[in-house]
Amino acid sequence: MNREANRPAARSAAPTFSPLYRQIKDFLIASLEQGEWGPGDAIPSEGELAQRFNVSQGTVRKAIDEMAAENLLVRRQGKGTFVSTHSDPRSFYRFLRLLPDDGVAVQSVSNPFLCETVPASPEVAGVLGLQPADPVIHVKRLLSFSGQTVVFDQIYLLAELFSGLTLEALRAGERSLYSLFESDFGVRMINAEEHLRAVAADAESAGHLGVAVGAPLLLVERTAYTYGNKPVEWRRGLYCTEKHYYRNDLG
Amino acid sequence: MNREANRPAARSAAPTFSPLYRQIKDFLIASLEQGEWGPGDAIPSEGELAQRFNVSQGTVRKAIDEMAAENLLVRRQGKGTFVSTHSDPRSFYRFLRLLPDDGVAVQSVSNPFLCETVPASPEVAGVLGLQPADPVIHVKRLLSFSGQTVVFDQIYLLAELFSGLTLEALRAGERSLYSLFESDFGVRMINAEEHLRAVAADAESAGHLGVAVGAPLLLVERTAYTYGNKPVEWRRGLYCTEKHYYRNDLG
DNA sequence: AAGTGGTCTAGACCACCGT
DNA sequence: CGGTGGTCTAGACCACTTG
Known part of the structure; x- marks a missing residue:
């Protein structure tokens, strides 16, 4: 991720500061939107994403944590992280109350x-x-x-x-x-x-x-x-x- | 916190494994319940709690993160972490929809x-x-x-x-x-x-x-x-x- | 300037899942 | 067994608030 391009922006005036994990989150959301990974699919592992973005695993982790909290992704220990789907009752929230x-x-x-x-x-x-x-x-x-x-x-x-x-x-x-x-x-x-x-x-x-x-x-x-x-x-x-x-x- | 007393429990049969940050969270919730800190008060800083429990700051942080997500605490950068209160509109959720x-x-x-x-x-x-x-x-x-x-x-x-x-x-x-x-x-x-x-x-x-x-x-x-x-x-x-x-x- | 929470790192080890 | 997420550490530095 573009560390250097981002940090100075925080010191300048207008552009709102955006931490690394948020840039990664935004990238992942854009990927979901474009159908890079379909509903129910596994996304790449934390380690692989960390390598791909040149950040530590903890940073990727924080991005995924937030997306899991928003029900966009579902984590399953030992298996991977998956795109939420309405087909799977245990994964996506139901709207009918x-x-x-x-x-x-x-x-x-x-x-x-x-x-x-x-x-x-x-x-x-x-x-x-x-x-x-x-x-x-x-x-x-x-x-x-x-x-x-x-x-x-x-x-x-x-x-x-x-x-x-x-x-x-x-x-x-x-x-x-x-x-x-x-x-x-x-x-x-x-x-x-x-x-x-x-x-x-x-x-x-x-x-x-x-x-x-x-x-x-x-x-x-x-x-x-x-x-x-x-x-x-x-x-x-x-x-x-x-x-x-x-x-x-x-x- | 009682590292040693806890970890072996995970290997034995019945007692459910409880990570350190959850023990800390439970301790903080118990403190809130007993009125150790009143509504609107600041709780000790992350660093101080880390020392008190003999854990790293990151572990305390995770406990507080969860409590903030549950609206029990409110974090304010540069100031501290505070007990939620219904008196403060910006702090506690309102129930009237x-x-x-x-x-x-x-x-x-x-x-x-x-x-x-x-x-x-x-x-x-x-x-x-x-x-x-x-x-x-x-x-x-x-x-x-x-x-x-x-x-x-x-x-x-x-x-x-x-x-x-x-x-x-x-x-x-x-x-x-x-x-x-x-x-x-x-x-x-x-x-x-x-x-x-x-x-x-x-x-x-x-x-x-x-x-x-x-x-x-x-x-x-x-x-x-x-x-x-x-x-x-x-x-x-x-x-x-x-x-x-x-x-x-x-x- | 000092103190707080916020971000990030590099690495260790544990728990869980499949083969 | 290897691969995944889950926990934890120790330390660095940034951003925000107050004095």
Whole structure:
């Protein structure tokens, strides 16, 4: 790494000081972004990276530590360091926070029933950084836990990144949506922000979820980001919380 | 630290191996728990701790790094390492996730109107690890943002830890509840878990929040923990989400 | 200038995993 | 066994804060 090119910069005025391990981290993130190593792959060992960058192993270690803390990489002692993937439950975080009142988490079943390209509404365009009427892919689906429909999702995706997505592809396989996005479109969701509200069920939601019109539903609006905090998905989920709750750990 | 006493243990059967830095971390946490250093105080420097434990500075550093990541300590370059406190906004995390739709976060105003000791209901006893009918302190309060009442909280506290808490004390000062608990009762909330649901407003909540009976409200049930994952508070909050939302960052 | 945390090094040894 | 990550050391120097 360019020791000499960097250190003097710290003494000069504007350019923010960037320690070696951060330069290495940035390089590794850029490599991930470019697909240098795919999801689930092992990255080079600490020793090899240290040689490649001409730094000590401890410096590489600090870079990888931070990326592991951000769920970009997963360390496994004795085996290596691996790129996180949504396909592997033990590796990537799950975004669905809904749990049944009694008993433990059960596998959810996704049932998509619409997938079409439409012009973005002003709201969706604003969130995804598009011009109004730019194309987005609109997906509607239901989520069930133990045979009971609990979530009605409306999902909006950047058409540019997910062109070719079909209802058949969504229906195929047992994979999660994000797992499919990752393997079939090379788009990895690495971060998301949710806004929660209580709302009254409208006719469509009530029908899907089997509740009365006007019944209280949990509205979950999610913006999901890929590398560089680029928003690529916005979804509006209506959760029936009669027998399930949304769990959040603070701290 | 007891190098020799520890290492052989790793080779024997049962006792789980514990690295040096973890022993130091555990020692520091125990010290915090016993009030060795109060909220906002500086703990000894890395060098001094290294000498005291007869380890290298790097080992102390790793222990402190983990505690800083858990929001137990706050590092400030050039100054020292300090015990987190709810009194200092820049130091401890805030638990309130409610934000106004438009504009940035505004200071909330707490308006408590009831504080009495009552026997724990079975539900509260279960969560707080008490026997039913053990005493708990029941607090009711309203929270306002910019003059508008948005939250109706019912709070249950271990009577044992908060004996002497009065409505007057709650009303005094501008401090947050957790700041008051920390300074007046020596109880520090370090972790919490929330369960969210959408519910229909009952008569009491509707009256407090100025909405119709049956209107959708966000129900937030929180269990808060102090050191050792000991639950010390349970609260049931009803949030009016007409002009505010609950924000959650995933990842 | 002195004291603190922040970065970096070079090397040792341990724990874990596969072959 | 060899290779990986995990722990630990001793020491150097940098960056930030305060007096």
